Amino acid sequence: MNGPHDTFVLRNGYEIPCLGFGTWKMPEGQEAIDAINVALDAGYRHFDTAAAYGNEESVGKALKQSGIDRRELFVTSKLWASDRGYESALAAFDASLKKLGLEYLDLYLIHWPAAKGPDEEWQKENADTWRALEKLYSEGYVRAIGVSNFKAHHLEPLMKASEIDPMVNQIEMHPGFPQQETRKFCDLSGILVEAWSPLGQGRVLDDDRLVQIAVSYDCTVAQLCIRWCLQNGAVPLPKSITPERIRENADVFRFDISADDMRKISELEQFGMSGLDPDEVDF
Numbered sequence: 515m516n517g518p519h520d521t522f523v524l525r526n527g528y529e530i531p532c533l534g535f536g537t538w539k540m541p542e543g544q545e546a547i548d549a550i551n552v553a554l555d556a557g558y559r560h561f562d563t564a565a566a567y568g569n570e571e572s573v574g575k576a577l578k579q580s581g582i583d584r585r586e587l588f589v590t591s592k593l594w595a596s597d598r599g600y601e602s603a604l605a606a607f608d609a610s611l612k613k614l615g616l617e618y619l620d621l622y623l624i625h626w627p628a629a630k631g632p633d634e635e636w637q638k639e640n641a642d643t644w645r646a647l648e649k650l651y652s653e654g655y656v657r658a659i660g661v662s663n664f665k666a667h668h669l670e671p672l673m674k675a676s677e678i679d680p681m682v683n684q685i686e687m688h689p690g691f692p693q694q695e696t697r698k699f700c701d702l703s704g705i706l707v708e709a710w711s712p713l714g715q716g717r718v719l720d721d722d723r724l725v726q727i728a729v730s731y732d733c734t735v736a737q738l739c740i741r742w743c744l745q746n747g748a749v750p751l752p753k754s755i756t757p758e759r760i761r762e763n764a765d766v767f768r769f770d771i772s773a774d775d776m777r778k779i780s781e782l783e784q785f786g787m788s789g790l791d792p793d794e795v796d797f
């Protein structure tokens with residue numbers, strides 16, 4: 515991999531730029547537009563938003579104003595929990611597409627699985643929602659479809675009930691929370707993993723062990739975390755509104771973490787995670 519524009523290939527052959535730009539907690543408005551402009555300038559072509567982030571209009575506006583060919587951009591949005599279900603998922607997708615001002619999305623994800631209550635109920639809710647995504651994909655409104663925050667026991671029944679398997683699973687992943695089990699299931703099922711909060715929302719950046727390793731590669735801990743995701747075959751989605759950090763986070767293609775250091779990082783005990791468990795959250 516030579517830069518953020520380099521791609522992983524999804525199961526359906528569609529290419530996804532290996533580094534994405536996270537936009538959670540960037541409210542609608544000039545701050546988001548400015549951050550996206552800096553990101554485009556730094557080489558990012560992949561942008562991760564969601565209906566729940568409330569910034570789809572600004573993301574769409576910044577991308578349109580850039581004048582960059584739509585085919586060079588990769589735009590993801592996500593369906594919020596209150597829009598689960600077949601008809602409401604179709605309506606939610608339309609609303610996102612309209613806000614973004616786009617004719618198609620590159621990737622559309624179910625943001626969180628339904629997971630509460632009797633198994634048949636939440637499994638049916640996920641399957642109904644997924645049928646809507648399958649329809650949108652089959653009709654060409656979205657180039658790839660997937661899920662987010664699904665563990666193996668959420669994915670298995672969904673895949674049994676569906677015609678098209680998810681192509682992506684976006685999960686929390688960073689040093690201190692490697693999600694080996696879910697990643698292994700995804701690898702075996704041909705599902706590409708995207709890493710949300712690759713910096714643990716900043717919580718892992720002061721860890722002495724990571725600082726020591728980062729020094730040996732002449733990189734920052736943020737760059738080490740992002741590189742660790744990439745070398746694990748996952749797409750990191752770092753977020754920043756700070757121009758120097760946006761550029762720093764894209765400058766991760768000039769060093770390789772050794773197999774020994776990859777193992778050391780992966781074996782760190784759990785720390786820095788958000789605490790959001792898909793089986794426990796109340797949405």
Ligand SMILES: NC(=O)c1ccc[n+]([C@@H]2O[C@H](COP(=O)([O-])OP(=O)(O)OC[C@H]3O[C@@H](n4cnc5c(N)ncnc54)[C@H](OP(=O)(O)O)[C@@H]3O)[C@@H](O)[C@H]2O)c1
Pocket residue numbers: 535536537538539562563625662663684685709710711712713714715716719734736737751752753754755756759760762763
């Ligand atoms: N699917 C999901 O459920 C889900 C959940 C959470 C996140 N996500 C996605 O994943 C993206 C990333 O996750 P995240 O935003 O939670 O966290 P993150 O990218 O791990 O961390 C972002 C935080 O780290 C700071 N930061 C960024 N680069 C830095 C650097 N080089 N040095 C020091 N600090 C740095 C940012 O500050 P400044 O902005 O102030 O620079 C911000 O406070 C989100 O934006 C969103 O697109 C998805």
